[in-house]
Amino acid sequence: MPQTxxxxxxxxVRPPVTNIGVxxxxxxxxxxxxxxxxxxxxxxYLLWQALPPFINWALVDSLWFSSSEECKAAGGACxxxxxxxxxxxxxxxxxxxxxxxxxxxICILIALLLYSQNRRHWRPSLAWAWLxxxxxxxxxxxxxxxxxxxxxxxxxxxxxxxxxxxVFGLTAAYxxxxxxALGRQSRMPVVKSFCVVYIELIRGVPLISLLFMSSxxxxxxxxxxxxxxxxxxxxxAIILFTAAYIAEVVRGGLQGMDxxxxxxxxxxxxxxxxxxxxxxxxxxLKIVIPPSVSILISAFKDTSLVVIIALYDLLKTxxxxxxxxxxxxxxxxxxxxxxxxxxxxxxxxxxxxxxxEKELDTGR
Amino acid sequence: xxxxxxxxxxxxxxIITIEGMHKWFGEFHVLKDINLxxxxxxxxxxxxxxxxxxxxxxxxxNRLEEHQRGRIVVDGIxxxxxxxxxxxxxxxxxxxxxxxxxxxxxTILENLTLGPIWVRKTPRREAxxxxxxxxxxxxxxxxxxKYPGQLSGGQQQRVAIARSLCMRPNVILFDEPxxxxxxxxxxxxxxxxxxxxxxxxxxxxxxxxxxxxxSVAHRVLFMDGGEILEENEPQEFFNNPRHERTxxxxxxxxx
Ligand SMILES: Nc1ncnc2c1ncn2[C@@H]1O[C@H](COP(=O)(O)OP(=O)(O)OP(=O)(O)O)[C@@H](O)[C@H]1O
Ligand SMILES: [Mg+2]
Numbered sequence: 001m002p003q004t005x006x007x008x009x010x011x012x013v014r015p016p017v018t019n020i021g022v023x024x025x026x027x028x029x030x031x032x033x034x035x036x037x038x039x040x041x042x043x044x045y046l047l048w049q050a051l052p053p054f055i056n057w058a059l060v061d062s063l064w065f066s067s068s069e070e071c072k073a074a075g076g077a078c079x080x081x082x083x084x085x086x087x088x089x090x091x092x093x094x095x096x097x098x099x100x101x102x103x104x105x106i107c108i109l110i111a112l113l114l115y116s117q118n119r120r121h122w123r124p125s126l127a128w129a130w131l132x133x134x135x136x137x138x139x140x141x142x143x144x145x146x147x148x149x150x151x152x153x154x155x156x157x158x159x160x161x162x163x164x165x166x167v168f169g170l171t172a173a174y175x176x177x178x179x180x181a182l183g184r185q186s187r188m189p190v191v192k193s194f195c196v197v198y199i200e201l202i203r204g205v206p207l208i209s210l211l212f213m214s215s216x217x218x219x220x221x222x223x224x225x226x227x228x229x230x231x232x233x234x235x236x237a238i239i240l241f242t243a244a245y246i247a248e249v250v251r252g253g254l255q256g257m258d259x260x261x262x263x264x265x266x267x268x269x270x271x272x273x274x275x276x277x278x279x280x281x282x283x284x285l286k287i288v289i290p291p292s293v294s295i296l297i298s299a300f301k302d303t304s305l306v307v308i309i310a311l312y313d314l315l316k317t318x319x320x321x322x323x324x325x326x327x328x329x330x331x332x333x334x335x336x337x338x339x340x341x342x343x344x345x346x347x348x349x350x351x352x353x354x355x356x357e358k359e360l361d362t363g364r
Numbered sequence: 365x366x367x368x369x370x371x372x373x374x375x376x377x378x379i380i381t382i383e384g385m386h387k388w389f390g391e392f393h394v395l396k397d398i399n400l401x402x403x404x405x406x407x408x409x410x411x412x413x414x415x416x417x418x419x420x421x422x423x424x425x426n427r428l429e430e431h432q433r434g435r436i437v438v439d440g441i442x443x444x445x446x447x448x449x450x451x452x453x454x455x456x457x458x459x460x461x462x463x464x465x466x467x468x469x470x471t472i473l474e475n476l477t478l479g480p481i482w483v484r485k486t487p488r489r490e491a492x493x494x495x496x497x498x499x500x501x502x503x504x505x506x507x508x509x510k511y512p513g514q515l516s517g518g519q520q521q522r523v524a525i526a527r528s529l530c531m532r533p534n535v536i537l538f539d540e541p542x543x544x545x546x547x548x549x550x551x552x553x554x555x556x557x558x559x560x561x562x563x564x565x566x567x568x569x570x571x572x573x574x575x576x577x578x579s580v581a582h583r584v585l586f587m588d589g590g591e592i593l594e595e596n597e598p599q600e601f602f603n604n605p606r607h608e609r610t611x612x613x614x615x616x617x618x619x
Binding site: 258260261263264265266267268269270271274278279282283286360362 | 426428447451452454455457458459461463465466467468469478479482483511512513527528531
C-alpha cells in the first residue's frame, strides 16, 4: 500500500472481490490452467454429441398418450407405456376402483414428511400427528372398518408397498441399530457377545438370503395353523438387516466421542441412560449423519429385492406391466420413470440430511 | 448424612477421609498408601511432577477411577461398588476439568441446567434461575444462549465452574483448571476460584499456580511417584520445603 493512501475507517474495509461477474467465474472455475481448459472442452464436446439426440428422443419425437402400435411406428420415446399403465405400476393389483385409498395414504405420508422437515415443527403434537397419520394409512390400505371394503394384503403392491417397507423399515431399524451399538460397548459379557454375534452374523449374509429365510424357512418353525403375514416377514427381515449396519456406523460415532464427555456427565451424577441419551448419543449420532444416510438410502433401494419372494413392489409392477406383449420393448422408458421416483426419494433424504447437519452445527 | 457413626456432627466431621488407599493401573502401582483428611471449608492445593498421580487421586474421590485397597469416605458415605452411592456422591462432589468438558451440543444455559433438572429433579424454571445466578457469579451471564464452541477458553472454564456450582456441591475438585488456558485468561479463572474460596467452598485443587496456592490454600500437598511426600501450610511449604524432591520441584517451577 502506498504511503500516501488516505486512512480508511474499519467500516470501509471489505473482503477482497475474488471473481467478477460470469466471465470471471468461468475463467476461475473452468479455464484455470491448460489441463482444466482441456477437460472443459472435452466435456463440452461430449455434451454436444450426446444431449441433442437424447432431447430429440425424449421430448421432440416422443409420444405421450398413444397406442402401442403408434409407438412402434414412431422413432422417439414412448412415454405412453407409462401413461397407459400408470395405475398398475403405482398400485399393482390393488382393486381398481379403490385405488384412491393408497393414493390418499401416500399423500398423507408426503405431507407429514414435508412438514417434519422443519425442525421448528418438532413438538410432541407432531409425534401424535405421525401416529394418527400412520394409523390412517394402515386403515386406508387395509380397509375392513369405517365402511371401507377390506383389501387383502396379497393385493398390495407398487409404490405404497415400497414406501411402507422403507418408511417402517428405516424408522424401526435406526433405534434397533442404536441399541445394538450400545450393547456392543456394554461391559456385560452376555449382552456384548450377543450384539457382536448378531451384527457379524447379519452382516455376513446378503439381504436376499434373509428374505428367503423369512419367506421359506421361518414358516417351518411356526406351529400348525399359525401364519405370519408375508409383508410383515419381509419387513422384519429388512429391519433386522438394516439395523446391523446402522449399529456399526453408530459404534463408530460412539468411539469418536471424547472420554471427557462421559466423565463430565458422570461427575454431574447422571446415570448411564441419562448420560447416553442427553450427552453422548446427541453428539455421536450427529457425527454419523452422513454414513447413516448412505445406509438408509441403500436400504431404501434394497427394498426392491422383495420381488424374489413374490411381493409386488414398484419395480415388480413395472416389470409386470412390461411383460404385456403390447408394451414389450419399451422397458427403457418405464425403467427411467421408476428410476426417477427412486431418485427423487433418495435425493430428498440426502438433501435433508445435509440441511440437518448444518442446523445441528454448534461450532464445536 | 452421618450413616457411619451416629454421633458425628455433620458440620464438624471431615468431608473427605482417605485411609490407606492404593491404586494400580494393571501392574503399575500409581497411588501408594494415600492418607488424607479434608475438613469442611478447607482448601487444599496438590502439586507435583507430571505422572505423579495427582489427577488419579482426585478422580478416585468421585469414582472416575476405582481404588483397589483402603477406604474413601465422602460426606459419611463410603465409596464401594454400590452404583446408587456413587451417583449420590457425584452429585455432592463437583469436578472441573483441565479441558473444560462442556457439552458442545447444548447452550451454556442448558449445560448448567442439565444436572439440576435430570439428577436433582429441579423444576426447569427454578434450575434456569439458579443457573443465571451462577453465571452472574462467574461474570458471564450475557453468554447464556451461546454454545461452548463460541466462547474463549477462559470463558468456557468459568462456565464449567458454574456448571458444577449449579449442583450445589459440598466440595469441588479442580484438575489443573488453568493449565490449558492462554496466559491472559488464567487470571479470570483464578479470580473466580478465589471468590469461591472467599464464600467458603471446600476445594481440592491440582495446580501449579503458586500465587493461588499461597493466597488461598490452607494446605499444600506435594506428590511424587504416587505418594504424598510432603504437606504443609503454604508459607512453610514454599519457604522451608523439607524434602529434597520438593525443593527440586519448586526450583523448577519457580523460575
Ligand atoms: N487409565 C490409565 N491407564 C493406565 N495408566 C494410567 C491411566 N491414567 C493414568 N495413568 C498413569 O498413571 C500415572 C499417573 O497419572 P496422573 O494422570 O494421575 O498423573 P498427574 O500427576 O495428574 O500428571 P499430569 O501433571 O501430567 O496431569 C501416569 O504415569 C499415567 O501414565
Ligand atoms: Mg493430571
